[in-house]
Amino acid sequence: MKSDTAVIMRIVYVVLLVTLFACYANSDIKAATKRQVPVTDTRRSLRKRCNMPEEYSRNDLAAKYLQAMKVSLTGTLLKTPKVLPNVGNASLLQEMAYDEAKRVAGEDWPKFGLTMVGEHRLDNIHDLLKRIIQDDVPGDFVECGVWRGGASMYAKAVVEAYAPRSRRVHLVDSFEGLPKSTTPTPVDNDLWSRMDYLKVGKDDIADGFKKLGLLDGGVLFHKGFFRYSAARLRDELHVDHKGIALLRMDGDMYESTMDILYNLYDLVPASGCVIVDDWTIPECRRAIEEFRTRNKVHDEVVSIDDRAVFWCKSHAREIDQSWYNQFNASRKAE
Numbered sequence: 001m002k003s004d005t006a007v008i009m010r011i012v013y014v015v016l017l018v019t020l021f022a023c024y025a026n027s028d029i030k031a032a033t034k035r036q037v038p039v040t041d042t043r044r045s046l047r048k049r050c051n052m053p054e055e056y057s058r059n060d061l062a063a064k065y066l067q068a069m070k071v072s073l074t075g076t077l078l079k080t081p082k083v084l085p086n087v088g089n090a091s092l093l094q095e096m097a098y099d100e101a102k103r104v105a106g107e108d109w110p111k112f113g114l115t116m117v118g119e120h121r122l123d124n125i126h127d128l129l130k131r132i133i134q135d136d137v138p139g140d141f142v143e144c145g146v147w148r149g150g151a152s153m154y155a156k157a158v159v160e161a162y163a164p165r166s167r168r169v170h171l172v173d174s175f176e177g178l179p180k181s182t183t184p185t186p187v188d189n190d191l192w193s194r195m196d197y198l199k200v201g202k203d204d205i206a207d208g209f210k211k212l213g214l215l216d217g218g219v220l221f222h223k224g225f226f227r228y229s230a231a232r233l234r235d236e237l238h239v240d241h242k243g244i245a246l247l248r249m250d251g252d253m254y255e256s257t258m259d260i261l262y263n264l265y266d267l268v269p270a271s272g273c274v275i276v277d278d279w280t281i282p283e284c285r286r287a288i289e290e291f292r293t294r295n296k297v298h299d300e301v302v303s304i305d306d307r308a309v310f311w312c313k314s315h316a317r318e319i320d321q322s323w324y325n326q327f328n329a330s331r332k333a334e
Contacts, residue, residue: 062161062162065157065161066126066154066157066158066161069153069154069157069212070119070122070123070154071119073113073114073115073122073150073153073154074103074104074110074113074115074117074118074119074122074150075098075103075110075111075112075113076100076103076104076119078112079098079100080098080110080111080112080113081095081096081097081098081110081111081112082095082096082097082098082099082102082103082108082109082110082111083095083096083109083111083197084096084109085109085195085197086195086197087191087194087195087196088194088195088196089196090196090197090199093109093197095111096108103118103119104118104119104120105118105119105120105305105306105307106118106119106120106121106305106307106308107306107307109197113148113150114148114149114150114153114208115147115148115149115150115151115153115154116147116150117150117151117250117277117308118305120304120305120308121151121275121277121304121305121308122151122154124275124304124308124310125151125154125155125158125246125248125275126154126158128246128273128275128310128312129141129155129158129159129162129245129246130158130162132245132246132271132272132273133159133162133163133166133167135271137245137269137271137272138243138245138269139167139242139243139244139245139246139267139268139269139272140167140168140169140170140237140242140243140244140245141155141156141159141167141168141169141170141244141245141246141248142170142172142233142244142246142247142248142264143155143169143170143171143172143248143250144172144173144226144230144247144248144249144250144251144256144260144264145172145173145226145249145250145251145252145256145277146171146172146173146200146205146250147198147200147250148200148204148205148208149171149200149205149208149209150208151248151250152169152171152219153208153209153212153214155169155246155248156169156209156214156218156219157212157214159218160214165216165218167218167245168218168219168220168242169218169219169220170220170221170222170233171205171219171220171221171222172222172226172229172230172233172260173202173221173222173223173229174223174224174225174229175199175200175201175202175205175221175223176199176201177192177193177195177196177198177199178192178193178195178198178252178253178256179192179193179225179227179253179255179256179334180193180334181253181255182227182255182331182332182333182334183255183327183330183331184330184332187253187254187255187283187286188253188254188255188283189283192252192253202221202223205221206219206221225256225259225334226251226256226259226260226263227255227259227328227331227334230259230260230263230264231259231263233263233264234263234264234267237267242267243267243268243269243272244264244267244268244272245268245269245272245273246272246273246274246275247260247264247265247267247268247272247273247274247275248274248275248277249261249274249275249276249277249278250277250278251278251284252278252281252283252284253283253284254283254284254286254287255287255331257276257278257283257284257287257288257291258287258291258324258327261287261288261291261319262291262319262321262324265291265295265319266316266317266318266319268313269313269316270313270314270315270316271312271313272312272313273310273311273312273313274310274311274312274313275304275308275309275310276288276308276309276310277307277308278307278308279307279308279309280306280307294320294323295317295319295320296317297311297317299311299312299313299314
């Protein structure tokens with residue numbers, strides 16, 4: 001990851017330029033206020049100087065900022081190469097040419113890019129968060145399984161574009177890759193734990209947030225395998241009297257998916273939503289379907305693309321923890 005930092009940061013420079021433009025506009029308005037010049041006159045002057053149409057609005061700037069962020073985080077802006085998924089040393093993975101269709105769809109592993117979810121799934125984060133903000137659904141954004149942090153960076157950018165500092169962004173991850181199976185009769189394949197490319201340190205991710213101007217007290221990191229980190233986050237949110245307006249799950253494995261759901265699902269209020277990135281991975285889908293059946297969750301599952309889905313809660317529901325308690329009692333320590 002560190003060897004790739006310089007290239008990755010070139011990718012996001014366009015985002016910084018757009019941000020600077022927005023700050024420039026804001027500083028013009030602040031300066032005008034000090035001189036007691038009407039804000040409307042300053043905005044007209046800015047539009048004229050930048051050849052902006054009269055109807056150009058804050059939402060237009062937000063849309064352009066988020067579009068720049070999206071193509072930068074995914075690596076589509078510079079058409080960065082991909083690597084073939086495999087176990088072992090990340091530096092030895094085979095490099096392949098950029099494929100725009102696969103990158104947009106989130107069907108490859110970018111060599112230089114901060115997320116592998118693709119543009120459609122980032123659009124889904126945008127649309128759900130914007131609706132949640134507009135409808136004043138209470139709670140924070142939580143992502144479980146963050147890789148290089150790009151999806152959470154995008155969620156933070158959306159919050160800042162539409163309702164600055166109104167919601168916190170939580171990144172839940174081991175920051176050391178995926179765990180080995182802990183059940184007596186393993187459901188999951190331990191190949192996940194041997195994929196070094198999926199191991200990205202917390203400091204590297206925090207540095208990405210910082211360079212994008214997104215790192216503040218509203219970005220929180222929760223380190224550990226989900227069995228432990230999701231449980232700690234649950235306790236912290238209870239203490240803070242906070243919920244989860246949007247829960248994004250990218251755990252890949254049966255065990256990890258169950259850990260997320262049983263610790264965090266009941267903190268999502270009515271009208272809050274749950275995103276499942278790994279719907280097409282059999283072990284993940286099995287966990288989702290078992291959980292929904294066991295807890296009588298009947299909200300419609302909506303496709304985002306060929307791999308991911310989401311649903312929004314029609315009403316709050318308590319979760320029966322008895323199955324999960326027995327499940328945990330059968331597991332070995334990690």
